[in-house]
Amino acid sequence: MTIAPALYLTRLRHIRRAPVHHEFEYRGYSWYFDLDAPPRPPLPLRPFGYFRAVDHLEGPGTDLRARVDRVLAEHGIDRADGPVTALMGARALGYAFDPLTVFWCHDRGGRLRCAIAEVHNTYGGRHAYVLFPDAHGRAETEKRFYVSPFNAVDGRYRLRIPEPGDELALHITLRTDDLPPFYASMTGHRLPVTTATVLRAHLRAPLSPWLTAARIRRHGIALWAKGVPVVPRPSAPAPRRISL
Template sequence: MNTVTPALYFTRISHNRREPIRHGFEYRSYSWYFDIDNPPQLPPPLRPLSYFRACDHLDGPGADLRTRVGALLRAHDMDSAGPITVLMNARALGYVFDPVTFFWCREPGGALRCVIAEVHNTYGERHAYVLHPDERDRAEVGKRFHVSPFNSIEGRYLLRVPEPADTLSIRIALLRDRQPPFHATVTGYRLPVTPRTVLRAHLRAPLAPWLTTARIRRHGLALWARGLPVSARHPDRTSRRTTQ
């Protein structure tokens, strides 16, 4: 397969819960999509606003993303010989926060091997789910990681994770017994990576990682003020703390 040309996606991200308190929000952002062997190369003046470090993702000593993805795939009895693309956020002025990073891992002939969904929380922890979507890009996996202080670790995720094309449409639902599902979506459209589009992205969501973290905490405080109970964490069931 040919190497994927790096792209930007201007996105809209939504979260919606119905019980025990109805709460929803939507905001604009952007994400980077590229082949892990061909990351975006920005001119020097723009690099402090958008750059990538392998240590921000997955576990292991590897100094590049392919090594880290390969270690995870080998742990699941798979190899990483084929193309691997990723949808992620970049660092901005030394900080990154990426609620969910997606890796599409393919066999050398192009068939989809698996999708890795790596979830990060605001405690600085991360956890990678290895998904095997069906022909409709749907996958289901048990929740194993504490993301929000207002959602317990119980339940299952139902995801629809098609690889980005001209548009982006990822959907996640958290399913729990006797409760309405929690829904999150990421939708967007594709743009080429140029100095102009990178600047447009930063005008659309200035210092996006910082803004995303602040937004999550603001909504968390609002939910707490409305009386939503905090769920106990299970540190033994979460993954390693990241360095930010």
């Protein structure tokens, strides 16, 4: 049984306490749907909100569910034989940027088996964390991906990512040995997908992926201006040479 697509009108909050205090809160929106029944926004609004598998999870293919199965297989997990639901942003005018996408993978009986939290950075990189949340949606994992030029690739994430219902409440805390925790949250309430709600969401955060990327860069400039040291981006691994 598939789940009807929904919209969440959200509030995103970030709090950094060191080496300077910096926090912000923005309004936005996210889509929630079963991968087997993706939303189809009203035709006039479709250029401002549509989905492509290539925007999420590494690998070949144009089927998002197949990409989820490939990530699970890489972690030694059998493919999800039940619903896979996702919370994500959409493309707008040919551009996609979604800092956090979450997939909830269920068994045939509808029980949650695991979750995939995919993180994107503004450099075009992405990384998928496979998680096993408890009954309250809590999970932990080591940080393995360069997200911000102001945070090193170390520390441990504590996440609370319960699958959304009438309300959405995701919380992420990054803990390191020498700094106070960095905190981020996304909260919101659920709406059905109609022409009116889609238009309302677009007016709330026009051209959402473009706006999100611009906001991140703006706050990066603000942190740099405050003297926060920049952590160099790790070099990409050199290509392997094959001798013939």
